[in-house]
Amino acid sequence: MTPADLAVAVLDAVSGAVEAGQLQVDVPAEAVIERPKSRDHGDYATNIALRLAKPAGRRPRDVAEVVAGYLRRRSGVAAVDVAGPGFLNITLENAAQGALVETIIAAGTSYGYTTALSGQKINLEFVSANPTGLLHLAHVRWAAVGDAMARLLAASGARVTTEYYFNDAGSQIDRFAASLYAVAQGEQVPADGYHGEYVIEVAQQVVADHPGVLDQPRAIALEVFQVHGIEQMFAQIRAGLDRFGVHFDVYFNERDLHRLGRIEETVVRLRTQGHVYEKDGAVWLRTTDFGDDKDRVIVRSDGRPTYFCADLAYYVDKRDRGFDRVVIILGADHHGYVPRMRALVRGLGEDPDQTLEIPIGQMVTARGGKMSKRAGNVLTLDDLIEAVGVDAGRYAMVRSSMDSAIDIDLDLWASRTSENPVFYVQYAHARIASLLRNAADLSIDSGDVTAADLSRLREEREGDLLAALGEFPRVVTAAAELRAPHRVARYLEELAGTYHRFYDDCRILPRGDEDPAPEMVPRLWLCEATRLVLANGLGLLGVSAPDRM
RNA sequence: GCGCCCGUAGCUCAGUGGAUAGAGCAGCUGCCUUCUAAGCAGUCGGUCGCAGGUUCGAGUCCUGCCGGGCGCGCCA
Known part of the structure; x- marks a missing residue:
């Protein structure tokens, strides 16, 4: 039960x-x-x-x-x-408790999956870093959290599309191109430009790929550096996310919003609805009518739309693509964006409580390990993978509430000791896998789970373990609904501990030439059920469940 | 000044209004000739930042204050 x-x-x-x-x-x-x-x-x-x-x-x-x-x-x-x-x-009753094992074995890799969110079509956007630099720790946190969240939402029955918004237009991009150009010419990078060794690497690569570029007039050369610099940065970002096990369904280009006239359309729509006015030569959106603390410019006095304006068009585009919920994970350094975005949604005549959700994540720092110089004084995704590996990196990012600022101890997460929570959980899985291998070596046949006498699971530690296993579907659902993947990690740590205590107390396989105890088969099934839950849970976090350690 | 987040054991942090507030680490004491000791048991450790309020019941909700982080641009 x-x-x-x-x-x-x-x-x-x-x-x-x-x-x-x-x-x-x-x-x-x-x-x-x-x-x-x-x-x-x-x-x-x-x-x-x-x-x-x-x-x-x-x-x-x-x-x-x-x-x-x-x-x-x-x-x-x-x-x-x-x-x-x-x-x-x-x-x-013992039998009712034990029957849970059968339920879990029957459900297999889909135990924990529910229909709690079925019918919801959710667009989940995260990372969306500009292609002007390498991914740093905060981006990594959103990558790990966002990816886990997507898995949780899907496991709870929602239809989820993950999306990376790729800003490939605008002033930041111009600055990046100018920085590349300056470096390629051996000049000083402009004060408002981009620094770090990666800028030099990218510039050198562009020159290598386009030998005559520095002989071209400045405007043409800048264009070359812009197009190919972004291309390279984006390839690096994607490759890094790939290595981290994060794959987006859609990489959306800001340029397409411009090219397809979506930005124009959105301005016209807002103008028609009467939420727009002109002042100082610019076009403003009256977001204060809907709870923002000041009105926002959407078209600059020189006629170029602001980033915010593109973001509006992007939201509209997502809604037009049929998503009934638009979720955007942002860092705390962008939280000022929330009221104006919500105001926009109201201006469009929609209820932001129903259609828009912007979880805000607090910042990340790291200590220990060795710091990379490649991107300046920040730690990149590649640095993190090199320092602690993918599993520990993802787990470290996902085990704390997004509301908490975290300070990652690289030495701890790199350690192969019980101090490291991810090893504690993975060890429990490996321990069970090893036990099941031993059972197979002893030619033990557990038969079919439906034939096992699961009412024999009546020891206190067996009951604790059964109760913990029974919690899993509720943990997954709650984590999905609350957009809180860290709950799954905390649950797994508890489950691992509960298993270790069971293991310590309840002998499973016969020692030496003993005959198998009557509890052996039900206990083996209990172990397999636990292994499944650990594997499913780690899978939802994008962390591997090793059979050996 | 205004807005968002945080403040819980020495440290890092869990805790969607419920019973005696938890875990890991650090400290101390034990447990391996037999299923992985990357484990387990015990012990030490708390005015849940402070003060009010709502409730049968508050770490959790509301108000004020204190401390810390992050924002407040025709940058993103």
Whole structure:
């Protein structure tokens, strides 16, 4: 019996009481089932009586007694106690608990997947770094978090498209081209230009690919450096993300918005809706009508649209492509962008609470390891991969809440010790894989899971492990709904610990020439179920689940 | 000045209004001739920044204050 099954049972009990006239209350849509921290409080607990007491006009403990009476009749439920202010503490029968293993084995790699978000078509944009530099730590964080989020949303039934917005037009690009040109000519990079060794490398490559470029007039040379410099930067960025295991469904070029007239269309649409005015030769959007703290320029006095204007057109384009939710992960250094974007959505006559979501992630720093000089004084994606590897890099980025600024200790994440959380989790997986190999070497046949006597799983540590495994689908759903992949990582760390404690307490394979214990087969299935959950969870984070370490 | 985020054990951080606030690391004490000790057990450690409020119940929600991070451009 899973917590979800139990929630249904609890609601059925409430319905039964209502139908029998013992309770006058609307049956709620959901019941909260939680795992009590203390084993004395049963396998599961629900606060349903506390929630129903007020609408029912009864004391919480009275409601609890009534519901408990019905719940006790449910098969699989061994005991129901009313405790404290009115909690129901529920103990399951061993067989009902053990049956979870069968559920997990049957679901296999899709255990944890739900339909919680089915019907939602979500566009998830992240990273979107300008092709004027290498990806640094903050970009890496959004890459890891965004990719995990995409996997979580998909696992919860949403249709997800991941997208990287590629700014290949505008003043930053011009500055980048000017920097390349200056370097190629052996001149000083302009003060507002780009620095770092990578600028020199790119400039040299452009010159190598286009030998006559420096003999061309300045305007033409700048164009060459711009087009091919961006091309190279973008190739490097994509290659790096590839190595990191992050693959976008769509790489969207800002240029296409210009080329296809989408920006013009958007300005016209906003003008028609009366949210636009002219001042000082520029075109302004009256975002203050919709909660922004100042109005925003969308077309500059020289006639060029602002980046913000392109962003508006991009949002409209996503909506036109049929996405009912536009999610954009941004760093805290861009959070000022949120109110104006929301204001725009209102200006278009849509409700930003329904269609737009901008999770803001706090900044990342790193210490330890050796710092790279290649990009100036910042740590790049490649530096991180070199320092700690892909698995540890991704895990380090994804295990903390986006709301927390993090400081990555490179020495810790590079270490192959228990200090390193990713090894702790991966080790549990490898340990199980090793155990299952040994079982195979001993020619042990576990048969079919449906034939195993799973009611034999009645040790306390077995119960703890079963309960932890039962939590997984809810953890995945919550992580998806709250856009909080770190919850999966924390859960896996707990699950790994619960497994290690089980392993320490419960012998599985026979020693020496002992005969196999009757618990052996059910325990082997319990191990396999745990291995599946660890592998599924790590998979959602984009981290490998090794069979050997 | 205004806005967003953070403040929880010595350190790094979990904790979608529920019971006695947790984990890892660091410190101390134990456990390997048999399934991976990259593990486990025990122990030490807290006015959940401060003060009010809402609630049967607040680390969690509201208000104010203190401290830190990040923003507030016809840059992104």
